Amino acid sequence: MPAAVRYRLCPRCGRAVPTTSGERYCANDGARLLDACPNCGASITSPYARYCVRCGADLTPPP
Ligand SMILES: [Zn+2]
Numbered sequence: 001m002p003a004a005v006r007y008r009l010c011p012r013c014g015r016a017v018p019t020t021s022g023e024r025y026c027a028n029d030g031a032r033l034l035d036a037c038p039n040c041g042a043s044i045t046s047p048y049a050r051y052c053v054r055c056g057a058d059l060t061p062p063p
């Protein structure tokens with residue numbers, strides 16, 4: 001079985017890219033992509049994640 005795909009998530013627009021893409025910043029708005037939940041460090045395993053599945057933190061808080 002392949003390892004689970006992980007994603008980086010833009011906290012500004014919610015765009016997700018696979019970590020394998022090597023992108024560090026959002027191509028859309030230049031925000032630094034989240035590697036993991038900033039609150040608990042859980043990795044992001046869904047491209048549709050808006051909240052951390054472990055601690056419930058909002059991954060795309062309003063500015
Ligand atoms: Zn973005």
Ligand SMILES: [Zn+2]
Binds near residue numbers: 054057
């Ligand atoms: Zn978390």
